[in-house]
Amino acid sequence: MSPAVRTGSGTADRGGACAQVLLWTGGRELTTQEVPLPAPGPGEILVRVRAAAICGSDLHTVAGHRQAPCPSVLGHEGTGEVLDIGPDGSARPRDAAGAALHAGDRIIWSVVAACRRCDRCAAGLSAKCRGLRKAGHEPFAGPWPLSGALATHVLLPAGHDVMRIPPALDEAAASTAACAGATVMAALEAAAAPAVRGGRGEGLDGARVLVIGAGMLGLLATCGARQLGARTVHVLDPSPERRYVARAAGATNTAAPGADASGQGVDAALELSGSAAGVSAAVAALDVGGTAVLAGSVFPGPAVAVDPEQLVRGLRTVTGVHNYEPRHLVQAVELLASPAGRALPWREIMSPPVTLDGAAAALRDGPGSHLRTLVRP
Template sequence: MKIRAAVLTSSPVAAPFATSRPLEIRELDLDPPGPKEVLVRIGAAGLCHSDLSVINGNRPRPVPMVLGHEAAGTVVQVGSAVRDLTPGNRVVMTFQPTCGACLPCAEGRPALCIPGAEANGKGALMGDAMRLHDGGRNVHHHCGVSAYADHAVVSRHSVVRVDADDIPFAELALFGCAVQTGVGAVLNTCRVQPGQSVAIVGLGGVGLAALLGAVAAGATEIVAIDLSDDKLALARDLGATRTYDAAEADLAGRIRSDTGGGVDHAIELAGAVPAFQLAYAITRRGGQTVTAGLAAPTAEFRIPAVNVVADERTVKGSYMGSCVPQRDIPRFIRMYRAGQLPVNRLLTHTLTLEQINEGFDLLDQGHAIRQVVLFD
């Protein structure tokens, strides 16, 4: 079938993207789904720094490629081996396909699926399938999803069925990445307990989702740190008890003083080493520092080894919020319905596909929290 998609033809591409136009709106050919795949009509797709990092070259990926990994839509057709989905089902996309058989999958850690990560690195679907074509030339898939298009063929294991006809696609899409990654980092990776203290470094869509998770977890001290006054104001409105400008001199010392020696959990979500260093510096003795931000592959983080021992410190990574998508996406939607995760507060802009380059300028400049391209 013919589809309309935003295609990244080269990388890196420099901002401003409204001028350089890295994403070209093209008509592509989309193959029908294979036996273990589904065809989805995309309802909405979010703009995320993980997409931006492919455009600017921080995360090299093969091109041409249709970006977009945070999305929700409606099943149109299922492959011959798919038995648990039918046309008309609403689904949320998840950006790490899973095989169900490798060691991480067997351990209940599907975010670390080995064949899924290999497929994502190649820009293919599970099993190395390529379903997108431009004049006979293959076009690569992003994170097994490629949602900046009106339709996508994806692995069955890249979607989660949701009973959510009452939730607009613009909000539902956010559960695929921002909510999974941010809320999951708090609830799954950190396992924040009521009464504990949490710091969030970096208040983009994922960071503010983590803040919502900290509120839902019952944290009594929630520290929010960013360079944007507008984002700090929103953080206060969403439940932060202390906010700080990241550019402030001796910020780590001030936060340690204000919090009585540091926080129980500090979560870095800016994707930058200085933010990670700050998160580590404001974690108390015996506390936990978690990073869920994707820094450039060449970035390195150094810590004094003696502190890890003498302070019994924990430093952890969190990918996809350590989520089990089939379990956690429906769980987070239930929390949203119960008023515990006001995810709709994160949505700042809706775009057409033709406005996507301008949208990435807003993201790059820090002027947006979560934007979505609407198709329905």
């Protein structure tokens, strides 16, 4: 399938130049294809992808655990260079921190493409925009075929949230900000909100935090919680290798699920594994006034029993986080660019780089020994 690549001003090509894409066609079938390289329409941004990471949700899609448009170009964690910006009579596009964008800028881009006009966007819930589109989740035959980072190029719609990355931040590490990093910052914000409302300080200052799941989300949550002032961060994960990396990220102690009770009586519990047992453990671990933030349950699973009396009498909060707002993209870049973020054990986190063909093999074979497969399209 090789549909015309459409932009806001129609179909265009750039002197016969082509983009190469890794096309998912259902099941574990993936193939590389070439399509004409489009010229950006008004306000659109054409990006050359420099690094991409295979997220767990990409693996879930190929394994059949979640619904997704098919065929499509997967991948929503990417870093790239701005090649061209379409004409815009009003103003030059700016990144989520307010800086004007220019050709040559290194950027990451949001998973979320929101309309900015509906009632949810007006209420600050653009993550649940009524007309939501998502990078790496759009049909190849639709109006946004070059949405996925598992390609040499992406074409971002007008008004899409992007963030420039500082020179000191490695492209591979920066790519994780676009999904894992920004989602974690939204989850940490949700965990801290009740304490702020209750006048008990800013952020997670002095908090006891439990992180369940030491994947990419859990690793960045551990680092982020410590950056926000958490006194302790206890991490639960069945994998000794992942627990080791979590300690390198700043965990004060780690354990296998059910191994001990040191994760009990916490102010905030972040459930990032998506397991029903993890959800139950997060709620059960809360001290009076504590908050459980569920961010890992992104595909169907078994129901979890909750004792409402324990929530009521303990003033406990259970909330969910899915997607994120533009400010969280800014915060994710700041975290990764901080000394703590740059000091993370990236050689253990990221695989050696692979091509698009290597990405196809990684998606077919399932999770490897690294938290992320690094792709250099």
